[in-house]
Amino acid sequence: MKRRKLERKLREIARAHHLDLTFREGGNHTIASIGNVRSSIPRHREINEITAASIIRYFERNLDGKH
Numbered sequence: 001m002k003r004r005k006l007e008r009k010l011r012e013i014a015r016a017h018h019l020d021l022t023f024r025e026g027g028n029h030t031i032a033s034i035g036n037v038r039s040s041i042p043r044h045r046e047i048n049e050i051t052a053a054s055i056i057r058y059f060e061r062n063l064d065g066k067h
Helices: 003-016 049-063
Strands: 021-025 029-034 037-042
Touching: 003 021, 003 029, 003 049, 029 049, 037 049
Parallel strands: none
Antiparallel strands: 021 029, 029 037
């Protein structure tokens, strides 16, 4: 999955929960935050489908009931 597509999907999740999505650069990864839930995203242009799906699933599970 392209990194931009993953970022777009995370923006949709944040919008659905009425929260802000922020990115900050860590040492070797980008840190994505939606509300107070954080996850690291690899800095590759192309992200493995399994990795991208697990990042999306992580945010969806941890934001349920917190909006």
